Amino acid sequence: MSSEETKVLIIDQDKTILDSCIETLADSSLKIATVMDSAFGLEMIKEYQPDLVVVDLNTYGVPGVEALERIREFDPTIVVIATAWATTVSSTVEAVKRGAFEYLPKPFSTDELCATIAHGVEHRKIIKEAASLRREREMLREQFAAIVSHELKAPLGSVLQNLYVLEQELSDSLSEKQAERLGRMKISIDDLLDLIKSWLNVISDNGDISKIREKFEPVSIPEVITKSIENIEGHAVRKDIEVVPTVEDDVGFVNGDKVHLCEALVNLLGNAVKYSRMGSRVHVKAEKQGESIVIAVMDRGVGIPKEDLPHVFGDFYVGKSAPVEERGSGIGLAITRRIVEAHDGSISVETSLGKGSTFIIRMPAVKVDPEDLKHAENVAANTEQGESK
Ligand SMILES: Nc1ncnc2c1ncn2[C@@H]1O[C@H](COP(=O)(O)OP(=O)(O)OP(=O)(O)O)[C@@H](O)[C@H]1O
Ligand SMILES: [Mg+2]
The missing domain is CATH 3.30.565.10 (Histidine kinase-like ATPase, C-terminal domain)
Known part of the structure; x- marks a missing residue:
């Protein structure tokens, strides 16, 4: 995630605070949107798709704690910074429990706001990187499953099949030792096929086993x-x-x-x-x-x-x-x-x-x-x- 793309939405009913946030963050590379009503703010999240939301828990519209939950429901990876006047320890704990990444009590200085947002942006970056790693791992898993089943399982199956045919065709002319060798080859390939089946069982979806x-x-x-x-x-x-x-x-x-x-x-x-x-x-x-x-x-x-x-x-x-x-x-x-x-x-x-x-x-x-x-x-x-x- 490049910092130019980082979008911040600030939801606060206090216009003075919104203006001061815009002014404070004007020089940053963040893209800022502001809204005074949390019901509007929640609607806006769907279209604007912010990386980070700063929300005043006592703002108009949807009650603060519910707003936090609705943001999480929409996208649990959005980093939320909750703010409010007259903060108590229990309200801070409650906000964090409902998914706020940090709690910034009002009044806050511009430096505090910038530092908290910078911290949140860093956190969002880590979340996005982890998600992309997970996706990559998932793709590798799928590719590996495809390689194992197509490039290994199918040809081995055909080798085994041909061994059976060969054994039958040569049944009259094979010496005891040769027949024993052929038998051992069949067992080894069978074991290998079993092993591949087990690998596939593990690397394919858990859904498969529930079938x-x-x-x-x-x-x-x-x-x-x-x-x-x-x-x-x-x-x-x-x-x-x-x-x-x-x-x-x-x-x-x-x-x-x-x-x-x-x-x-x-x-x-x-x-x-x-x-x-x-x-x-x-x-x-x-x-x-x-x-x-x-x-x-x-x-x-x-x-x-x-x-x-x-x-x-x-x-x-x-x-x-x-x-x-x-x-x-x-x-x-x-x-x-x-x-x-x-x-x-x-x-x-x-x-x-x-x-x-x-x-x-x-x-x-x-x-x-x-x-x-x-x-x-x-x-x-x-x-x-x-x-x-
Ligand atoms: N009965 C046991 N006694 C001691 N250690 C065990 C026992 N069963 C499992 N383990 C330990 O748990 C690990 C995982 O067991 P698991 O059966 O998944 O794998 P494995 O036996 O190493 O290989 P595989 O079963 O795939 O051939 C083993 O490597 C071993 O360290
Ligand atoms: Mg074992």
Whole structure:
């Protein structure tokens, strides 16, 4: 923002003050407009679009505090300087609470007015710069998402597809070793595609994840836990870690999306295994607590340092305790948090450095009519039969 463009609107019923303001600021590069009635002033803001408004809270028209609120409603980035005669501490506090940047008690000297306006103009400059940085970051995010999905995801998908075809075409002539190599290539590309999917999940709008709500249906929590444990079993076995489930028989259902709930739990279990020592145990507990279902994933691993705690659910945060050889991208917990929140749930962590961590998910339970369940199971079984024919 160049200083030539800076527009100031002064709202005051006292013509002497308005004239003195115009005179005082005449030599500055500010563009000044004045008005004696705050109702007019508020109307004028829409067209004039000032950077800064100096408003007397006791002027004609709209009462001062309401005027402050209406300016904020119109554009919260406009810097407002409130003025008034006979200022009390409480009125100053009230004005600042309602959005005034500064309070300038009357009578004020020309120097005081100039200094306060200069301070306000500086503040406005910072606000505008921050907004433009935010816009730039948003654009970068969108560009990155577009690059990742078009330049990486699509060609990798096609490589994977071609590998499958190649494997089929060469199935008779491939040696065992060659087939194994091909298999490893497929797994690596699949992992890479999964990773790209996770990145996209994080960098695209939060709105995207809430789209999963359109497909919500009762999901059995014991089933989610069993599937998730199966998913990380290989990883756990490699570290000689036993994953021990303790699931109440009647823990029940949540209204949700099974695939995403599994993804959330796999992320927690994966971390629990990753941050545990060889040969230890990871516990998964699920129980009903009132109207909620609580799932806890407990490990006896490295724990999370205090300074990492506020950030672990943020995007791309890799903590200090992460072992170098197993460093991830720092998005597992961010995705898990988004998934849990899309299920109207919450996630928290209790941890003790060197002793371990417990991640706790809490989601609203849903009651499921056993008849509905039987019907849904029959439909699923018939669909599977139809598909296998
Ligand atoms: N069970 C745990 N024990 C100790 N630290 C943990 C645990 N779970 C998460 N953390 C800490 O929180 C950070 C963020 O976890 P998150 O799952 O988001 O990322 P990551 O595991 O580093 O990578 P990614 O999951 O993307 O592969 C980790 O880097 C780690 O420092
Ligand atoms: Mg992780």
